[in-house]
Amino acid sequence: MSTLLKPETVDHVRDVVAWAAAEETPLELVGSGSKRSMGRPGNAAHTLDMSAFSGISLYEAEELVLSAGAGTPIAGIYAALQEQQQELAFEPPDYGPLLGLPEGAGTLGGVLAANLAGPRRIKAGAARDHFLGFTAVSGRGELFKSGGRVVKNVTGYDLCKVMAGSWGTLGAMMQVTVKVLPAAEKLRTVLVFGCDAVQGVAALTQALQTPYEVSAAAWVPQTVAAHSNVGYVRESGASVAAIRIEGPGPSVEYRCATLRDQLAPFGATEELHGHNSAAFWREIRDVRPFAEPGDTRVVWKLSVPPQSGAKLATALAAVVDGEFYVDWGGGLIWLAVPEAGTGGNEAVRAAVAESGGHATLIRAPAELRSAVPVFQPQDPGLARLSQRLKEGFDPRGILNPGRMYPGV
Amino acid sequence: MEMPKPDDGVIARRREIATALREIVPGEGVIVDEDALRPYESDGLTAYKTLPLIVVLPETTEQVSQVLRYCHENAIKVVPRGAGTSLSGGALPLADGIILGLGKFKKILEIDYDNRCAVVQPGVTNLGITDAVRDDGFYYAPDPSSQIACTIGGNIAENSGGVHCLKYGLTTNNVLGLEIVMMDGEVVRIGGKHLDSEGYDMLGLLTGSEGLLGVVTEVTVRLLRAPETARAVLVGFPSNEAAGECVAGVIGAGIIPGGMEMMDKPAIAAAEAFVEAGYPLDVEALLIVELDGPEVEVDYLIDRVEGIAKANGAISIRVSNSEEERARFWAGRKAAFPAIGRISPDYYCMDGTIPRSQLPKVLTRMTELSNEFGLRVANVFHAGDGNLHPLILYDANEPGELEKAEEFGAEILKLCVEVGGVLTGEHGVGVEKRDLMGTMFTEDDLNQQQRVKCVFDPDSLLNPGKVFPELHRCAELGRVHIKRGEMRFPDLPRF
16 A cells, blocks of 8 residues: 655654564655656655655855755755845756646755756856755664764765765655855846857857856857847847856856857857846756746756766767757756657767766656666776665665665 | 864784784884874874874785784774874874874876876875976965975865865866775775766865875876966055955956955964065055966956955055065065964864855954953965964963964854854864864754765774764664654645
8 A cells, every 4th residue: 555654853753763664565755746747757655745744944044054954945954045145056946837837836855865966057056066964764674874064074074965866765864955156146147149069169268268167168059049039149149058157247247248259259259147047048058948837858968077968968969869958167067858769768878978977867768767867877896886886875775765776 | 172082992902903904004104103103192183192002104905904904804993194284183093093194105197198197105295296397387276375385185184175166176177087085995096187076075075075085005196287477466455344345346356366365464463574575564465366367367367356356445556566575575475374373372173164255253253252262363365265374372381371272263263154264274173173163053954964974984093083073873873763654744736
């Protein structure tokens, strides 16, 4: 019989996990359930709903630190941060609409467990880089913690790093602490029109090699630009390379003006101000180009060396009849492939094997996510380490087993 | 402080082991002479000394792999070592263990500006990376005070910080890839020139693992373009509280400075006497706030910082007007440790982190402790991130003073934990804080960490005796103690 278990206390969680370990029955960990269709499909009979661990327990803006229940809705976190003009600098994306769900769902724990990061990844890092501490129950039913509530800490192994991006396979997190940072005073985006992918990434690279602290660098083809809600982008009739500049007002103006001069040889330039900039980068962040209603294409996320990105994506898209755009200055490729066969799995894996990096199947029907690897297959040495790490935390394999790799 | 009991059987085989190692690393790379071993007997934490069994200095990853495989097969302990600048005894030798020195891994393998990274060997110094790219306008951001000597391999082991890490991150935020050799000799590559991990974040786990999980043989680091300009503000305050309030005010105003350092009165006096940086001597606390970026941004932020400083009762404010002046402002802070070394025969450097709001309480209690122990203490403080470096002044030639200094240090670290902080912000646990781990972690916490150790080194041959106060066998840690049965909680919501 399938049961939904919703623990409300630490002892509840320990009890449920110890029971499941004794019974050797897998548990599916969920917060709000917004990322349930990501990863390899499981067959857990029981669902461990962590949403009762909700609420901000500590927020000291001047100390740049916030602690909350892992099940705290991310929307609530944003609201609290906004009051103090702060933010999660890693800019967590909202894949809701991409996955056919409403926007604005998700929990803080989910963002961390999936190690998400938005366009600011290139400057500010990912969830892992802002994750300071947690308490969790391991697959042994034991309460354990790591880290703390200070931003600088090397006491013991940094288990926050492995919990980030572990997709609930190592422990059920209850309290989490993250570093928060001031939101920028001003935000602008320099646009360069009409470059192909390779030229576009060359423009992004040049911008990223300046001292102007570019906080996001993306390139979208004309087909993608045409669907933007930002007029300057949609009506350009061209591909768009976009470079975001944030910071104190006078500095942003200076840096934008200088960058526009320097990038002029690549094509006509334009500048988006605050509101349009925010809207554009939300689209990039949340993969909105592939999230239109009725779009059932398979969506891949490829993280590769930035200089390989444009060429790799152009060649790959031609092979799999796909559409793509580029973020992280060339290092992140969002690729949509017609839903047929293996969704381009072989071609994607071959391309990544050559360039280095990894590809993750972000949107695909459950059958495809069962049939082909969702996460990048690992070299044997690394795969063995992953397997043993899993056993160290969850020897009976009851926490989201197989969500990332078979047997992990 | 006790180290694992040396294995006399291994010590007796010293000659045989040296011969076997010479077959792997020919020539001068295997050291057995007592005089030649002497330089390796301690690291930056000189209070502890042990002569290692043998020192091996391999030159290739293949040699590292063979050395480790040999040691694994023969149950010989291994202590990896970079430049030996650890302040926590991370590279303290074992009498029955070899020192695996990475000092010959000195090559910068690749500089790749288009991917904004560099691939280097672990024995390259931290500053060596920046030196190699400075002329092109780039740098490697983490800058521990020992950067002229410490190696990038050691930085990985300790997750080193520096004065710029509030804005630019620690080592862990600036590393993209590693090649490591595991204790059984297997070579594993992790990450590369791309971002994030396909599976578990082994890169993040290895960074800061203090040489207990694997030996780093190659590192890929991020390179950043250097800011166009930097200026520093020197602000004096009538009290530590006022300086602390100013730091909170700066961050509260949304400003993350490139660096924000604080010194207390004893530290100011010692530094000024040593380098004549022009520090005001009539203040209780001194802040150095550095702003970097385009000139227009720096000017704008300096104005705001000055305003905040005045609002918090600053009694002296000076803004650097040239690179020379900025360097002079920093000279005192950077020379703080040797400056203390001039006024005391010995000093003991601590490294706790506290929630910044607790600073006045911690400093007050530290003064009380200073009186109780009869030892002077000076404080330098990475104010932005709460990382405190109390320097305890003592004289090792006075019987009992070292022990007293250590006891004083332990009390300070316990205090840090008590107010919500941690034992170490950037120097590592090593042997120094090993026995204090229990003040921060429960047995279950520590067991879970040791299970991670078991993943990489199930026989506990790599740098044993560091970090963990008690060593459990992996077989014991791996056991599952679970009884079958009903769930105890009838009130647990089920649907």
